[in-house]
């Protein structure tokens with residue numbers, strides 16, 4: 097059975113607002129009501145939620161496949177997102193094509209939602225390109241590995257949108273660790289000063305590699321932004337509906353001249369920082385179990401089943417579709433062509449550069465040495 101009926105809270109009269117963060121779907125899949133944020137998702141139907149559920153399943157499947165590809169030696173590295181699917185899908189699916197995303201390296205689900213082609217997700221990690229995709233074709237810059245740098249790019253872009261008189265919004269995605277970087281503070285100062293239409297979307301996945309968030313943040317991360325004059329929302333990052341509501345409210349504020357908003361999506365990185373990391377050296381497995389119980393996919397599934405929207409048949413077809421995407425992704429990755437070695441010197445400078453030309457000829461001679 098499918099439904100075009102909005103996914104309203106089951107018991108609107110039993111109002112229960114979570115003091116910790118905005119939550120509309122609890123871990124058991126119960127639809128909670130929230131006076132402030134319900135209106136932002138009052139139009140979301142059962143079918144639309146099922147489509148978000150499909151996204152969550154697919155991005156998790158892509159992530160598993162990429163991890164396997166790395167373990168098989170096909171990728172040099174991969175930054176997994178297990179546990180963070182709802183934070184990424186819930187926010188990215190609310191954006192318009194003319195909005196612009198500036199992300200870090202872990203936002204592969206955001207990239208998928210923006211329409212980045214599957215092999216383009218791994219060009220860099222396979223070492224066949226210096227950059228994965230054309231930013232302007234998908235409205236998303238290629239990922240920043242310098243922690244927090246992209247918040248400045250987003251703010252600059254947002255100021256540009258304002259000057260151009262368009263109502264597009266820039267969204268900067270970053271982690272909890274990034275909030276300790278000067279770049280993020282600078283970006284917030286500028287964004288607040290110029291009322292830039294930018295959303296600072298922080299996925300608090302509790303870890304900056306092996307450093308726990310509690311070390312660098314004595315208060316909730318969302319509390320930092322008001323000090324810069326930027327309102328913030330703390331949302332359950334494992335609740336796709338709540339993330340959507342929070343992002344929609346921030347987008348609306350930005351589009352209507354209200355300026356920046358900071359969103360802290362509280363989530364958990366259940367895997368390693370990257371495939372080179374061993375979290376067993378610093379994570380208590382009990383904590384991971386606790387977060388498994390708050391899984392972002394399980395709660396949507398439970399809710400959709402209780403509503404009669406998700407049947408065994410639909411669930412099986414979504415799984416089959418995810419497997420299809422994974423196969424396509426694997427084939428695309430393996431099909432990436434190795435670049436011609438000397439092309440590494442292309443596009444470094446806009447104009448000829450004698451130092452680079454010298455390096456290029458030295459490298460050419462080095463490579464020719466192997467052919468003898």
Ligand SMILES: Cc1ncc(C[n+]2csc(CCOP(=O)(O)OP(=O)(O)O)c2C)c(N)n1
Nearest residue numbers: 202241242243271272273274301303304305
């Ligand atoms: C400016 C800078 N400093 C240090 C690093 C090394 N580094 C890479 S990832 C990382 C932790 C980032 O944590 P967080 O911002 O929470 O993002 P997450 O990886 O958890 O998504 C650090 C310190 C870097 N890439 N750039």
